[in-house]
Amino acid sequence: MFPFFFDRTIVLLIPALILAIYAQSKVRGAYAKFSRVRSMRGLTGAQVARSLLDAHGLQGVKIEERPGTLSDHYDPLKRVLRLSSGVYRSDSIAAVGVAAHETGHAIQHKLGYLPLKLRSSFVPVANFGSSLALPLFLIGFLFRFPTLMDVGILFFSLAVLFHIVTLPVEFNASQRALALLSQGGYLSHQEVSSARSMLNAAAWTYVAAATMAIMQLVRLLLLRGSRE
Numbered sequence: 001m002f003p004f005f006f007d008r009t010i011v012l013l014i015p016a017l018i019l020a021i022y023a024q025s026k027v028r029g030a031y032a033k034f035s036r037v038r039s040m041r042g043l044t045g046a047q048v049a050r051s052l053l054d055a056h057g058l059q060g061v062k063i064e065e066r067p068g069t070l071s072d073h074y075d076p077l078k079r080v081l082r083l084s085s086g087v088y089r090s091d092s093i094a095a096v097g098v099a100a101h102e103t104g105h106a107i108q109h110k111l112g113y114l115p116l117k118l119r120s121s122f123v124p125v126a127n128f129g130s131s132l133a134l135p136l137f138l139i140g141f142l143f144r145f146p147t148l149m150d151v152g153i154l155f156f157s158l159a160v161l162f163h164i165v166t167l168p169v170e171f172n173a174s175q176r177a178l179a180l181l182s183q184g185g186y187l188s189h190q191e192v193s194s195a196r197s198m199l200n201a202a203a204w205t206y207v208a209a210a211t212m213a214i215m216q217l218v219r220l221l222l223l224r225g226s227r228e
Contacts, residue, residue: 009219016212023204030201034094034194039187045087045099048186052103061106072098074105076120081106097195100181104173115168126162129155137220149224160217163210170206174199
């Protein structure tokens with residue numbers, strides 16, 4: 001990215017980078033594995049999501065199919081649950097697990113789950129901050145303008161907070177999903193165990209993202225100190 005990113009502090013990012021590569025490999029491997037295993041009940045991801053939403057009084061939440069792989073998400077502003085084609089149309093354990101996880105976010109929204117509220121409020125600020133943080137810091141670093149570096153660090157800190165707040169939101173959604181799938185009989189005990197393995201693998205991607213953001217912030221603080 002920027003020249004100063006190749007100084008000796010870059011070693012701080014190596015463990016986080018390794019974790020990120022491991023996490024991506026793990027989740028893709030788990031998704032590919034359980035995408036080939038059909039659930040016993042034969043319900044598609046869309047059918048499971050619709051059933052769970054309706055059971056929790058969320059008939060107003062729409063379900064939309066979207067292209068891509070692992071592009072599934074719940075939009076709290078539009079109250080839409082978007083499922084990738086591989087989840088929407090498939091009756092695999094992976095599809096059912098992902099659909100239930102995203103439904104967990106819709107349930108969080110209905111219940112006013114505090115971490116989800118915090119994350120939603122952070123989205124515009126984090127997007128704005130992450131796009132400006134590094135350019136501002138670079139300019140301040142190159143021209144020895146401490147105030148600009150501090151502003152860049154402040155903006156980047158907001159992005160770090162977003163990643164940290166995301167962790168309980170995602171872990172809670174997975175816990176809800178597994179409980180709902182088990183209690184509702186959507187998956188057998190063995191299938192729930194498989195779904196848990198896949199969702200746990202997905203959780204590592206959020207841990208890796210938070211770790212990378214934190215270590216990048218540490219680097220910015222060290223670089224800021226070198227300009228004193």
